Amino acid sequence: MVDPAPPSGVSERSTTPPARRLAPPRQWLLLLAVFVIATCGLIYELIAGTLASYLLGDSVTQFSTIIGVYLFSMGIGSWLSKFVEGNLLRWFIRVELLVGLVGGFSAPLLFVLFEYVASFRLMLYSLVGLTGILVGLEIPLLMRILEDQLSFKELVSKVFTFDYIGALLASLIFPLVLVPYLGLVRSSVLFGLLNVGVAGYLLAQFAETRPYRRSMGTAVVLAALALLVAFIGADRIVTFAETATFRDTVIFSKNTPYQRLVLTRNAHEMRLYLNGNLQFSSVDEYRYHEALVHPAMRHLPQASRVLVLGGGDGLAVRELLRYPHLRQIDLVDLDPAMTRLFRQNSMLTTLNANALNHPKVRVWNADAYNWVRTDTTRYDLIVMDFPDPSNYSVGKLYSTAFYRELPRLLRPGGRMVVQSTSPFMGRRSFWCIVHTLQAAGFQTQPYHAYVPSFGEWGYVLAYPSTGNVPDEPFARAAGTLPAGLRYVNAQTLGEMGNFPPDMAELPTDVNRLNNQVLVRYFEEDWGKWQ
Structure with a gap:
């Protein structure tokens, strides 16, 4: 039996008006955003695991629990994305802004709060969970933005290709570049700036953001300035945190791909600490x-x-x-x-x-x-x-x-x-x-x-x-x-x-x-x- 043809001029998908098709360059901008957010997301996960192993010891346990909490939280974020309605691009820019702030400030906060918060693990997993939820929202929102622009198989192929390439890049640069040359605090803040940069760039490039460009642009600028100040002052943040952790004056500290080296000194002795554990006096x-x-x-x-x-x-x-x-x-x-x-x-x-x-x-x-x-x-x-x-x-x-x-x-x-x-x-x-x-x-x-x-x-x-x-x-x-x-x-x-x-x-x-x-x-x- 053949279904009757729809009346003339009526689309078979007439329940919702067709979305405005994005020009190919703008599609690529969104796909490039997938690459950036995938890189940032994995970096936040690696930073949390490394920082937890430095502060709490037992790297296998810390990385295992951090990865588990992070992935579970991403699942929650993906599930929550179905409740997001309205202007999806606007929501995506908001999420990027929040990811940049929460993920970017996670390492500085955890370093500073380690000696002051009684339930440090609760603070650690709360930040990891919140970051994971926000990161879990990103890809589903982007796929919904692009769903009317690409066929389903092309959409899935391109989005996940860029996602996995970004993850590979993060896994390579984290131990080889970020930890030895920038340290955990600066790396965290740098990738927060990247997330905020994605939000600002999309806000500026898409014409449909004009009605809210001024208000959200102000938020992007303030977030970027806050992260930039934290990046410049990363050494002072770490020094402040280590002053609370170590009873003596810290005269040398360095993150290496293998451990954190800290030398302290007082009037009578020098002490070497590796990952917070005393090695000698x-x-x-x-x-x-x-x-x-x-x-x-x-x-x-x-x-x-x-x-x-x-x-x-x-x-x-x-x-x-x-x-x-x-x-x-x-x-x-x-x-x-x-x-x-x-x-x-x-x-x-x-x-x-x-x-x-x-x-x-x-x-x-x-x-x-x-x-x-x-x-x-x-x-x-x-x-x-x-x-x-x-x-x-x-x-x-x-x-x-x-x-x-x-x-x-x-x-x-x-x-x-x-x-x-x-x-x-x-x-x-x-x-x-x-x-x-x-x-x-x-x-x-x-x-x-x-x-x-x-x-x-x-x-x-x-x-x-x-x-x-x-x-x-x-x-x-x-x-x-x-x-x-x-x-x-x-x-x-x-x-x-x-x-x-x-x-x-x-x-x-x-x-x-x-x-x-x-x-x-x-x-x-x-x-x-x-």
């Missing part, structure tokens, strides 16, 4: 580093080569250079900004005795996890001075998969030493590291030293099971120690191997690459002391 770091290096080196009078993994501050290398028979020290640290700082800053080169510029020392900026798989050098000692296993990217360096790569790098009779967090405050974490080394085929001698800035701190000497382990117990025979040590001597060595009941061994799981149980132990152990 100049007052007592010698205790930590002497305990890390000399118990192992005292049994290696013929050693010639040492590999240091981590330790980009050069302080462990300083202790190794006390042994004149060493011919080569290779230091592998992931972050070039870290090693550069401790090679060039005069206060820091004084502290590490200019160790990283010594002719015996070779510095390599690489991922230790990959380095040990390709290195063919044989070493007498491997010193592992990694940060604590507070996240999965570091936890892999304490896993059986990593430890099993190391015996082939050791000469016969060689050994290694691992910094292993506190056996008092992180008791399960400490013994998990010991048991993981044993599961990887090492014989172990755990020990500890008192460092006032940290409390009791733990280490593990490890020997391949095929190697020769010293006959004497760890608590005896000091061996040969270099002159000038301020902490380690025969008496302190004798005390290091003694574990009182509150630090005694207890059963733990082994830290394997696929479970990372050590990260969970670390969070639970240290969470009790916060």
